[in-house]
Amino acid sequence: MMINDASTRVLLVESDANDAALIQASLAATGERSFRVQWVKSLASALACLGNERFDVILLDLTLPDSQGIGAFERVFAVAPQALVVVLSQASDEQTARQAVQRGAGDYLVKGHVDGHWLPRALRYLLERQATRDELRGSEARFRAMSDASPLGIFVSDAQGGCIYTNAAYHKISGLSFDETLGTRWSRAIHPDDRPRVLAEWGEAVRGLAPFQTEFRFLQPDLSIVWTRVNSGAMSDGMAPHGRVETVEDITERKTAEFVLQAAEDRLFEERERAQVTLNSIGDAVLCTDLAGNVSYLNLVAEAMTGWSSAEALGRPLAEVFRIIDGRTREPAASPAERAIGQNRTVGLAADCLLVRRDGFESAIEDSAAPIHNRDGRVAGAVLVFHDVSESRAMALKMAHLAQHDFLTGLPTDPLPDRHPENRPLIRARHRHRRR
Numbered sequence: 001m002m003i004n005d006a007s008t009r010v011l012l013v014e015s016d017a018n019d020a021a022l023i024q025a026s027l028a029a030t031g032e033r034s035f036r037v038q039w040v041k042s043l044a045s046a047l048a049c050l051g052n053e054r055f056d057v058i059l060l061d062l063t064l065p066d067s068q069g070i071g072a073f074e075r076v077f078a079v080a081p082q083a084l085v086v087v088l089s090q091a092s093d094e095q096t097a098r099q100a101v102q103r104g105a106g107d108y109l110v111k112g113h114v115d116g117h118w119l120p121r122a123l124r125y126l127l128e129r130q131a132t133r134d135e136l137r138g139s140e141a142r143f144r145a146m147s148d149a150s151p152l153g154i155f156v157s158d159a160q161g162g163c164i165y166t167n168a169a170y171h172k173i174s175g176l177s178f179d180e181t182l183g184t185r186w187s188r189a190i191h192p193d194d195r196p197r198v199l200a201e202w203g204e205a206v207r208g209l210a211p212f213q214t215e216f217r218f219l220q221p222d223l224s225i226v227w228t229r230v231n232s233g234a235m236s237d238g239m240a241p242h243g244r245v246e247t248v249e250d251i252t253e254r255k256t257a258e259f260v261l262q263a264a265e266d267r268l269f270e271e272r273e274r275a276q277v278t279l280n281s282i283g284d285a286v287l288c289t290d291l292a293g294n295v296s297y298l299n300l301v302a303e304a305m306t307g308w309s310s311a312e313a314l315g316r317p318l319a320e321v322f323r324i325i326d327g328r329t330r331e332p333a334a335s336p337a338e339r340a341i342g343q344n345r346t347v348g349l350a351a352d353c354l355l356v357r358r359d360g361f362e363s364a365i366e367d368s369a370a371p372i373h374n375r376d377g378r379v380a381g382a383v384l385v386f387h388d389v390s391e392s393r394a395m396a397l398k399m400a401h402l403a404q405h406d407f408l409t410g411l412p413t414d415p416l417p418d419r420h421p422e423n424r425p426l427i428r429a430r431h432r433h434r435r436r
Contacts, residue, residue: 008127011055012039013046013076014088015064019111023059023088026119035120043067043075050079057123059109061088062096073100084130086123106130153228153248155186156235164243173228173250175220186246191217191225205232206244215251227255283387288372289337290381293318305365305388307358322384327352327364336369337382344379346370349386364390 010027014020020039027035038055040046043064049055058080062072077085087108089097097108106126109119144167147154153170157163166174166181174181174189181188190198194216205212212232217225232246276299279286285302289295295313298321303309306321313321324333339347349367356362367386374380 008035008057008123009053009055010035010037010057010059010123011046011049011083012037012059013041013043013064014039014059014061015041016061019061019088023119027123035123041065043072046076047079050076055080055083056127058083058085059088060085061111062093062100063090069096070099070103073103073105077104082134084123084126086126151250153246153250155181155246155248156243157186157246158243161185161244169250170248173226173248174218175222175224175226186230189218189220191219193217202232215255218248225252226250227252284385285387287318287322287384287386288381289318289384291341291379293335293337293341295321296381301387305355305357305363305386307361323356324349324353324365324367325356325362326350327354336367337384340369340371340382341379344371355386355388363388 012020012023014023020041024037024039027037035057038049038053040049041064043066046058046060050058058076060073060076062069064072067075073085073087081104084106085100085104087097087100087105088111089108091110091112094108094110097105097110101108106129107122109122148168150167151169153173154165154167155163155170156165162183162185163181166176166178170181171177176189187195187199187202198214198216201214202212204210213230215227215229218228219225227250229249229251230246231249232244235243235245279299280301282299283301285305286297286299287295287302287306288297295316295318298306298308298310298313303313306313306323308316308321318335318337319332322335322337324335325331326333333350333353336347336349347369349365349369353365353367354362355365365386366389367384369382369384371379372381372383
């Protein structure tokens, strides 16, 4: 704050007229009219003036008719905390004057040593010093307000590592008040299980004067756990480091989400593995397609029956991997997957279909195809389940043949009309065979 010489108002609270006259003369001797002095003789008058007007300087005698000692200062300071209060003291009572300085007075003067040369200069110096202090306090207040508005915790330590400043966010994250953190080390709040790792990383960063960043848990006094990300860097005056500043971010929500996601991924992986083992253990081939009809999955049986490995088949058109033909016409058979997707229902494979393996080997199969739905209930693809029926189909044909033919002769067992002349030799041969 710059001192305006024409507007420096002084309230002189002095009961002794001679001392008051000396002080007024000293301040008037500058010839610059820089001080305008108003003189009152009692504390009551001083308080009345301070209630109505603003003064830059208060020269206060502690031996007033209506107040004695430090009490007079405290009452004046309470109503005019922004003013520069200078105590006027007797040489024999400097102890009380020093006590007033400790409680907020700007300084004290010993009466009898006041002259017109140094009193104005002393007041100007004290005013400039107070203006500097006020500016510094204002700057500190602005810094603390900005710091406390930050969601990041701030921990400032000196060159020895002791805390000299923490903000409101740090108090919330650590669960410690400013008084509890002052003079302590930031590592105090580290969870014991994380401490060895974090301090090892910290030591390496400090030795190399490098930035430091890590994530760990804060353990609050009530045993609550807060996950944090800490960044730290050295403070330097341009020549040598003289402390460090740590910023602490509460990442508990993010960590919780990560843990939940990881747990879900683990469950999904286990379910996928379980499904994979199950599908590879069943005797049927299983093949899946996406909505476009491209292969998205084969189990081991499907790999063996189609001749395609899963890695080679994935993404290929179904017709290329699952090649089926009509066993009677040798024409390509209609895709059951397309029908299942188009009709949104389970469908079966046409009779007498053959699966042509990649190497050309053919096998009779039975098949069913069903649509696959996504979480919204929409068709997202199809699943085909099929198996080789070559042996069972051959056995069925054989059993059908045996059912209609004599086991020994191979002749049909169906009754033959005996009245037809060309059937009579066959009937007689059958009867001879039965008599035997």
